[in-house]
Amino acid sequence: MHTAYLKLLHSLSAAASPTLALTTNTSPLLYSYSARRLRRGIPSSRMNALAATSRNFKQAAKLLGLDSKLEKSLLIPFREIKVECTIPKDDGTLASYVGFRVQHDNARGPMKGGIRYHHEVDPDEVNALAQLMTWKTAVANIPYGGAKGGIGCSPGDLSISELERLTRVFTQKIHDLIGIHTDVPAPDMGTNAQTMAWILDEYSKFHGYSPAVVTGKPVDLGGSLGRDAATGRGVLFATEALLAEHGKGIAGQRFVIQGFGNVGSWAAQLITEAGGKVIAISDVTGAVKNSNGIDIAKLMKHSAENRGIKGFDGGDAVDPTSLLTEECDVLIPAALGGVINKDNADGIKAKYIIEAANHPTDPEADEILANKGVLILPDILANSGGVTVSYFEWVQNIQGFMWDEEKVNRELKTYMTRAFRDTKEMCRSHHCDLRMGAFTLGVNRVARATVLRGWEA
Incomplete structure (x- = not known):
């Protein structure tokens, strides 16, 4: 050799x-x-x-x-795809949208990553997210590479029929470049299980029925039980692993969660069930605080009925911008990126930060928080539960055998705990923090x- x-x-x-x-x-x-x-x-x-x-x-x-x-x-992507998607709108006019798919790396297996519908989607953003998916799947130690896709559109301005037509045209343009053992898309910002169902159906017209070509599908079309809660449940398991390192558990800890979408709401619910106390929470409509613990079930009902947590009577309304600096044991940013920065990092009072969102902490804030002794569990580990259960869904589709939800959750805990253990081992080997331990772990596996x-x- x-x-x-x-x-x-x-x-x-x-x-x-x-x-x-x-x-x-x-x-x-x-x-x-x-x-x-x-x-x-x-x-x-x-x-x-x-x-x-x-x-x-x-x-x-x-x-x-x-x-x-x-x-x-x-760093160089395996392939970059750009296509024009022209569709008839409901009023009879034609509209064109640009779609992207960046396939970053396939050294460890089929490329994997979501498809987002958002008006700010562009090839550069998709490139960055595809690269991050490569490291995330490697940290989770699932046999995937990284990819990401998107269409530059405002999904809220499109009807259901227009979204379906757009999705089908996009699939027609890329169907020969994705596949069960090539590139497996999933939902992301602005897309959901229904979007995946349309992709599956359109792809199957060219290649025969192929449920494993996408994950995050409806359960009736081969989706996995437990997928909806997977990212939030993975956050719970990752938090348990981190706290256990310090002789603590979820029970008795005070949590603040920024974001009450799919990830934040599931994390809040599961943390409460495990004995944790969620004392403050926010979404785009507002923020609420209750030092005795928020009734999460009641808040979820209110949010569903009112399209947000604003007006919830189970606590005191607070300024959402002050949420990150509330005194607590564990802070979970589960919304946008870059929310923890050099301007507010010094005011953060949490002992632990669990990054349920993608890149919520700016590099400048990392240094400030490290000097304060705050431990940060990085996003490519903390929020990898979703892609891990996507892998389980893919495996079930290939096997033609559906797992029960108990098995999905049990396997997810095994993978999340192992990823944390492997990250800690890299930290010990390289004398570095958790973020660098995770990145070194992922990059090393891909290399x-x-x-x-x-x-x-």
Whole structure:
């Protein structure tokens, strides 16, 4: 076997370099993304997710001693797809929308990632999210790579029939580039189980009935039991693992949750069932606080009936901007990215932060919180429950055998606990924090798979 190949493979181990080194270098792809968003007048805070991804990847690559050419190779997407989707609207006019699918890496298995419908979707954003999916699936140790897709549209402005037509046209344009063992889409922002059902049906017209081509489907079409709660339940399991490291459990801990969508509401419900006390919570309509603990079941009913938590009488209304600095044991940002920044990090009183959202903490805030002794469980570990159960759904579809919900939840706990344990091992090997432990774990697994499959400089 080639000597250079053997040396490179040997270097990709859990005990690579023990020294943590900070780097702020940015790849041409990431620079392009940042520059373009600046030219469009979008605030710099919107670039934080990509800037942080670059920073974290570069740190992980340096810790692992990656060959510079391999490092560059891991950043370059496998394939970028851009298609025009023209549909007749309900009023008879024609409308065109641009759709994207970025397939970042398939070294560890079929590429995996959501499809979002949002008016700010562009190829650069999709590129960044596809890369993050590559590291997330590797941290979870499921046999997937990373991908992401989207259509630049405002789904709230489209009727159900228009959304269906748009989804079917998009699928027609990309059907030969996705597949059960190639690229498996899932729901994301602005899409749901119904969207996946339309993709499944349209794809099956070309390839025969293929339920495993998408995950997050309705259960009646091969979706998995437990998928709806998966990300929130994964947050619970990850939190349990982190607290157990410090001799604590969920019971008796005070939680603050920012965001009451699918992830936040399930996390709140499951934490309460486990004995935790959710003392403050917010969504886009407002925030509520109750030092004695919020009745989550009552809040969920109110939110469903009123399309938000504003006006809930089970606590005191508070300024949503002050929620992150409420005194608590565990803070769970479960909404937007970049909400914890250098302006508010010093005021955070939580002992632990569980990143249920994608990139809720800016790099500047990371340093401030580390100096305060706050432990952060990073997003690519904490919110990986959703993609893990998507993997279980894919497995069930391929096997043609449906699991009961108890098995889904039991397996999810096993995977989340193991991911936390593996991340801690990387932290010990490299003397780094949890975020860098997770990134190093993910990047190392992808790099090893890439080299094992025959990559050479």
